[in-house]
Amino acid sequence: MFSIGALSKATGVKVPTIRYYEEIGLLPQPGRNAGNQRRYGQDGMDALGFIKHARDLGFSLEDIKVLMALDGHLGDDCAEADRIARSQLANVRDRIRKLEQLASELERISHLCDGGHGGCCKVLTALGDHSQCAGEHG
Amino acid sequence: MFSIGALSKATGVKVPTIRYYEEIGLLPQPGRNAGNQRRYGQDGMDALGFIKHARDLGFSLEDIKVLMALDGHLGDDCAEADRIARSQLANVRDRIRKLEQLASELERISHLCDGGHGGCCKVLTALGDHSQCAGEHG
DNA sequence: CTTGAAGCTCTAGTGACTAGAGGCCCTACA
DNA sequence: TGTAGGGCCTCTAGTCACTAGAGCTTCAAG
Numbered sequence: 466m467f468s469i470g471a472l473s474k475a476t477g478v479k480v481p482t483i484r485y486y487e488e489i490g491l492l493p494q495p496g497r498n499a500g501n502q503r504r505y506g507q508d509g510m511d512a513l514g515f516i517k518h519a520r521d522l523g524f525s526l527e528d529i530k531v532l533m534a535l536d537g538h539l540g541d542d543c544a545e546a547d548r549i550a551r552s553q554l555a556n557v558r559d560r561i562r563k564l565e566q567l568a569s570e571l572e573r574i575s576h577l578c579d580g581g582h583g584g585c586c587k588v589l590t591a592l593g594d595h596s597q598c599a600g601e602h603g
Numbered sequence: 604m605f606s607i608g609a610l611s612k613a614t615g616v617k618v619p620t621i622r623y624y625e626e627i628g629l630l631p632q633p634g635r636n637a638g639n640q641r642r643y644g645q646d647g648m649d650a651l652g653f654i655k656h657a658r659d660l661g662f663s664l665e666d667i668k669v670l671m672a673l674d675g676h677l678g679d680d681c682a683e684a685d686r687i688a689r690s691q692l693a694n695v696r697d698r699i700r701k702l703e704q705l706a707s708e709l710e711r712i713s714h715l716c717d718g719g720h721g722g723c724c725k726v727l728t729a730l731g732d733h734s735q736c737a738g739e740h741g
Numbered sequence: 742c743t744t745g746a747a748g749c750t751c752t753a754g755t756g757a758c759t760a761g762a763g764g765c766c767c768t769a770c771a
Numbered sequence: 772t773g774t775a776g777g778g779c780c781t782c783t784a785g786t787c788a789c790t791a792g793a794g795c796t797t798c799a800a801g
Binding site for chain 4: 606607608
Binding site for chain 2: 756757758759760765766767
């Protein structure tokens with residue numbers, strides 16, 4: 466049996482966040498001891514570990530709710546879980562692509578000020594002028 | 604003179620967002636016509652363009668506020684603007700690095716379900732088990 | 742038995758918007 | 772000149788995923 470603090474340490478999820486997950490129905494309500502404090506078992510630990518990992522991977526809490534609901538009554542059809550994972554992958558790849566464009570533009574902008582002295586200060590101008598950007602971003 | 608709607612179309616920033624920027628003091632309050640509607644000039648257009656571009660580059664509204672305050676009384680010292688741009692670049696590179704790790708893990712997870720039939724469904728298990736992950740993420 | 746950390750609930754705040762209600766204004770067309 | 776329907780106004784409240792704080796109770800170590 467773990468206290469909420471022990472669970473927090475073990476998983477790396479902050480205490481108020483654990484309570485928040487419970488509040489929105491993502492984590493099942495644990496039992497309480499005589500003094501009304503939460504007491505978790507291994508299942509609570511596993512559930513929170515699942516959530517933590519999925520959050521780290523960029524899944525929304527809504528996605529995670531669906532994934533957790535799938536678990537248990539899947540049969541041999543995992544299409545939904547797979548669909549979510551793949552759409553998440555596409556999402557991540559898209560974010561990478563956009564961020565790479567941003568990085569290259571930020572590099573361009575930074576180089577305008579390389580010396581730090583005399584005749585520089587095109588940073589603000591560059592930020593105001595979209596027309597120099599290589600491609601689409603945003 | 605542009606209406607808020609014209610400004611919105613020209614810059615691609617939504618009307619309520621423009622009003623929001625004004626509310627938080629990021630955009631100066633424009634003049635009003637006889638019927639109390641906002642009327643913008645070229646300066647308003649430029650300011651909003653600057654904000655839009657910087658937002659697309661991932662700057663926070665707070666950063667943008669600083670950048671806009673710098674403009675005008677910089678002298679030949681652009682260290683602050685440059686610092687912000689560079690820290691933003693570091694930030695973006697960091698996000699890219701993390702996302703690449705996530706993508707590779709999501710790929711690994713997706714492949715567990717490649718066929719879609721019989722004996723698959725390790726997606727949920729993989730999400731619950733952090734120990735298989737190659738490196739740190741989150 | 743005391744003390745201080747950890748737990749409890751509740752409310753409110755964050756960033757960057759977004760949505761909706763309920764009303765006023767402006768323009769184009771008949 | 773009248774009117775229809777779009778655009779604009781303010782205000783409040785909601786989103787997501789937490790985070791912070793107040794004010795209280797409980798637990799565990801010494």
